[in-house]
Amino acid sequence: MSQPDLNFTITGSLPFFSGKKPAAMSCWSLGEVAPRFCFKCTAQGPCVAKFGPLxxxxxxxxPEPSCVNKTADWRLKILQxxxxxxxxQVAPNTAYKGRAPFEVQLRxxxxPIQALTNNSMIQNVGGAYEFHAGDVIDLIFNAEHQVLKNKTYWGIFLLTNPQFIS
Structure with a gap:
């Protein structure tokens, strides 16, 4: 799976939220995480962040996006x-022989909102999630050397901020 480039410009709207035909849309294929997903950017530009691989x-x-704030390695705070x-993607270190069982959690x-326990192959992590200001999102490992950090990364971007009528 290739890594998305952080330098992009996108305009338009998500048709499943607005009911309108988009003016311009960008769709990415993200492998098993989201086979084909379209998204929009705010007027301030893309709200996106990526950690790793190296x-x-x-x-x-x-400037840094207004929707997230980095608080530590592998950890973000949602601002919007x-x-x-x-x-x-998570690449297990198959040479790891420590006692801790292999487990990677997206929290x-x-x-935990997602857990990976297969240490025999590279796995995708992620999905679409609704987050609120103040939520803290991180990716953790049972043991630091269980994953190949030169092949493990994760990222996030704001798809939309829907205004639902109750």
Whole structure:
């Protein structure tokens, strides 16, 4: 699975939220995470962040997006309510012989929202999730050396901020 480039420009709207035909749309194929997904950008530009693979640090457009804030390696704080797409890949270190069982968790506020336990192949992580301002999202491992950090990464971008009528 190739890694998306953080330098892009997209306009338009998501037809399943607005009911309108989009003016311009960008659709990415993200493998098993989301076979084909379309998204929009806000007037301030894309709200996107990516961690890894190497260098193992957060990569964000400049200026930093207003929807997320990096708080630590592998961890973000959500600043804006909305529907987000998380994408990534986890490459297990098959040479790891430690005692800890292989487990990688994508968490929201320290509660698992996805867990990977297959240490024999590269796996995709992510999906579309509704997050609220203040939520903390992270990707954790049972043991630091269980994954190949040069082939493991994850990212997030804001798909839309729907205004539902109750």
């Amino acid at each position: 260098p193992s640090k957060w990569q964000m457009p400049s 309510n909305g529907l987000y797409l998380i994408y990534g 929201k506020n320290e509660d």
